Structures are given as C-alpha cells and as structure tokens.
Amino acid sequence: MAVKISSPAAVFPGTFAEGRQRFREAASAAGATLASRANPERGPDGGDLSTETAWLGPKDASRLFFAQAGTHGAEGFCGSGIETGWLQSGIFEQLPPDTAVLLVHAINPYGFAWVRRVTEDNIDLNRNFVDHGKPTPDNPGYRELRNSICPDEWSREGENRNRAQFQAYAGKHGAWALQAAITQGQYFDNEGVFYGGKAAGWSNRTMRAILKPHSDHVRKIAFIDLHTGLGPYGYGEIICNHLAGDPGTARVKDWYNDATATDDGTSTSTVVTGDTQIAITDTIPEAEVTGVTLEYGTLPLEEMLLAVRADNWLHVHGDLENAKGKEIKSQIRAAFYPDKDDWKKMVFDRAIDVAERAMKGLTQS
Structure with a gap:
C-alpha cells in the first residue's frame, strides 16, 4: 500500500502537548471518532494531561486492530509519532469489512509529559496488570x-x-539473571524501579474502561503495544506477548515470521509479569487475542538502565531544577527517544510494515 508521508521524521513530537494535538488533528482528518479521558495530575508546565482514543470503522466490528502508545511514558514520543503517522499515511483508509481500528494515545500521560517511564504513582504500567487481591510475584x-x-x-x-x-x-x-532482577518487576518497593504497584493505577483502570464498551462484539484482536529502549539502534523487534503453549504464540509466529519470545531466549526482553495485554484478556475474555510488543532499540542496555535508575533517584532524592537534574532528564529522554531523523525513519518504516502484517493476519485468519 502506498504511504502518503514524504518525511516520516516530521510526525514525531517534541513534547506531550504537541503529540496530543497532532494525534487529535490526524485522527479528525482521517474521520475517526475521538474521545479523551482526563488524568488527575498536571504536566511540568502546569498543563492538563489526558489519554486520547481514535476509533475508525464500524462500531460493532468483530475484528479489531488495537495499538497503544505511551505505556511507558517517556516512550510515548515514539508511539505518538507512529500513531499519528499511521493516521496520516492512509493505511486505514479502506478497512476490510467487519474490521475496526482503535488507537490509544498516551495511556500514561503523566510519564509522557514528565519524561518518565512510570505513572503518577511511580508504577511501571507494564507490571501493574496482576491480580492485586492475590500474593504478587516476588523478585529476590x-x-x-x-x-x-x-x-x-x-x-x-x-x-x-x-x-x-x-x-x-x-x-x-x-x-x-541480572537483567531480570532489575527489570522483571517488583511489588514491594514503592520508591524503586519497575514497581508494579499495590493496586490498579489510573492508567490500568483507564485502559480497561476504554476496552469495556467493545466486549459484546469484538471477537478477534490484533494488539500492538509500542515501546522503546531494548535492542539495536532503530531496529523494531516484534516480541510475542504470549508464552509457549498459548494459542496466541502460534498465531504470532504465523503473522510475523521474525517475532521473538521472552521465554525461549530469543528476545532482548526478559519475561514480564503484569503486562498490558492482561487488560484485554480480562475485559474481553471471549476475544481471540494475537498480541505483540513492538520494541525499538535506542542505547545499549547498560546505558538505558542507568538512565532509568538515575531518573528514579532524581524524583525521589534530587532536584529537577539544578544542573544535575536537568542532565538526568536529558539522559532519560535520549534513552527512550533518540531525536534523530535516521532513527525516526527506521522506526516508522518498520511500523508501517508491522501494521500491514497485523491487519493481514487479523482479516485472513
């Protein structure tokens, strides 16, 4: 399919507010139904924060292409650009029958605006979708x-x-084992990194609320969660969201012949507990979900984790306004959003390819 964007780098925003505005404009121009959900916090400039959704296609479609940006807030620059670019590109102009598109922009608007991976409660959203009424996984x-x-x-x-x-x-x-110790998730240290929380956070509840109205009719879902931070510079790794033995694993392998898995050593990511896909399977249990994480590489792992840890220290112990604080904020932004045209082009080209494969799998399976 021909793509109508001459300069992919131009779709990526410089701020949360810019990304939100561009997404809204692109969704409106594409004829999408827009909705907004206000977050209770404010941005660093005092501005309001919100999660936007765009719906294209029949309201009662049984097949749904669902993509989400900003699960880890600082990664929202990339996800925002991809979603806006998709809308501008025309790839959703002629949807197959009984097929709809749902794009969620900045599911973690606080983290996007403040350039943090975490939510307003220091929660790593991709670790928050566990049953908090049961004992949570330990991380010795x-x-x-x-x-x-x-x-x-x-x-x-x-x-x-x-x-x-x-x-x-x-x-x-x-x-x-070292990477897993740091990144797998933990549920006891509320001032630490990769903290999964004691209860469902605002972004968790919002994701479920966005999906709930579609539970009666959606029966097949192609899910793409957009992330950055792991892997080679600019490369978009397609990580299977299912574990071995899950029927979704076979579909992922069929749809994406270069997909990796966290539980067989082929992925740059370790196995994650409490990921966002659980919201889909909990909220629309009748649906057949084929989910992947599209993970774009930025910096070497050690440098990326250093930036995460430094940002955590800054918000717990430091001063955002002094020279060290500003240096750390620049460091974490670069760790999850290399503001370079070559990186953006690689990211967007891959995003078009993955979206087309997801749509083909969704409509032909």
Whole structure:
C-alpha cells in the first residue's frame, strides 16, 4: 500500500502537548471518532494531561486492530509519532469489512509529559496488570540488589560501587539473571524501579474502561503495544506477548515470521509479569487475542538502565531544577527517544510494515 508521508521524521513530537494535538488533528482528518479521558495530575508546565482514543470503522466490528502508545511514558514520543503517522499515511483508509481500528494515545500521560517511564504513582504500567487481591510475584534478585539499583546518592564513586555489585551478581547468576532482577518487576518497593504497584493505577483502570464498551462484539484482536529502549539502534523487534503453549504464540509466529519470545531466549526482553495485554484478556475474555510488543532499540542496555535508575533517584532524592537534574532528564529522554531523523525513519518504516502484517493476519485468519 502506498504511504502518503514524504518525511516520516516530521510526525514525531517534541513534547506531550504537541503529540496530543497532532494525534487529535490526524485522527479528525482521517474521520475517526475521538474521545479523551482526563488524568488527575498536571504536566511540568502546569498543563492538563489526558489519554486520547481514535476509533475508525464500524462500531460493532468483530475484528479489531488495537495499538497503544505511551505505556511507558517517556516512550510515548515514539508511539505518538507512529500513531499519528499511521493516521496520516492512509493505511486505514479502506478497512476490510467487519474490521475496526482503535488507537490509544498516551495511556500514561503523566510519564509522557514528565519524561518518565512510570505513572503518577511511580508504577511501571507494564507490571501493574496482576491480580492485586492475590500474593504478587516476588523478585529476590531485586531485593538483594535494591540498594545498588536505587541508591540514596548519585555520584561517580557510588556508581562504581554499584557496578561492582552488579558484576558480582552477574558473575554468580549470569547476565540474564541480572537483567531480570532489575527489570522483571517488583511489588514491594514503592520508591524503586519497575514497581508494579499495590493496586490498579489510573492508567490500568483507564485502559480497561476504554476496552469495556467493545466486549459484546469484538471477537478477534490484533494488539500492538509500542515501546522503546531494548535492542539495536532503530531496529523494531516484534516480541510475542504470549508464552509457549498459548494459542496466541502460534498465531504470532504465523503473522510475523521474525517475532521473538521472552521465554525461549530469543528476545532482548526478559519475561514480564503484569503486562498490558492482561487488560484485554480480562475485559474481553471471549476475544481471540494475537498480541505483540513492538520494541525499538535506542542505547545499549547498560546505558538505558542507568538512565532509568538515575531518573528514579532524581524524583525521589534530587532536584529537577539544578544542573544535575536537568542532565538526568536529558539522559532519560535520549534513552527512550533518540531525536534523530535516521532513527525516526527506521522506526516508522518498520511500523508501517508491522501494521500491514497485523491487519493481514487479523482479516485472513
């Protein structure tokens, strides 16, 4: 399908407010039905925060292409650009019968506006979709390394000590175990990183509320959660959201012949607990879901995790207005949004390819 965008880099925003406005304009121009849900917090400029949705196609369609941007707020620059670009490109102009498109923009608007991965409650949204009425998964590796992962001070000397602790842990348990200890998720340290929360946060509840009205008619869903941070620069890794043995795994392999999996060692990501796809299976249990995470590489893993940890320290212990605070905010922005034209072009070209494959799988399966 011909794509109507001459400069893909131009669709990516510089701020949350710019991204929201561009998304709204592109959705309106495409004839989408728009809706907005206000977040209770404010942005760093005092501006309002909200999650937008755009719906294209029949209201009672049984097949749904569903993509979400900004699960991890700072990654919303990329997801916003992709969704706006999709709308402008014309790929959704002639939808197959009984097929609709749902685009969710900035499901975590607080994190997008403040350039943080987490929500207003310091929750990693992609770890928040667990049953909080039951015992939550433990992460003994995080417990062991907690004071090195989330130190009270942020200095060169302190990081040398922390790095030594990480190297010792990796030497004993392996590099993969170290990554899992830090990133897999934890549910006890509410000031720490990759915190899954004690209850469903605002973004969790909002995602479910967005999906609920469609539970009576949607029966097949192609889900794409847009992320950045892991993998080679500019490469869009298609990560299967299903584990081995789930019927969705076979469909992912059929639709995307280059998909990876978190549970067989082929992905750059470890297995994640409490991911966003659970909201879909909980809210529309009758639907056949084929879900992937489209993960775009930015910086080497160690640099990316350093930025996450530094930002966590800043918001718990630091000062956003001093030189160190501003340097850290620039660091985390770069870790999840390389503001470079070559990266943006690679991202958007891949996004068009993946969307077309998702739509083909959805309508031909």
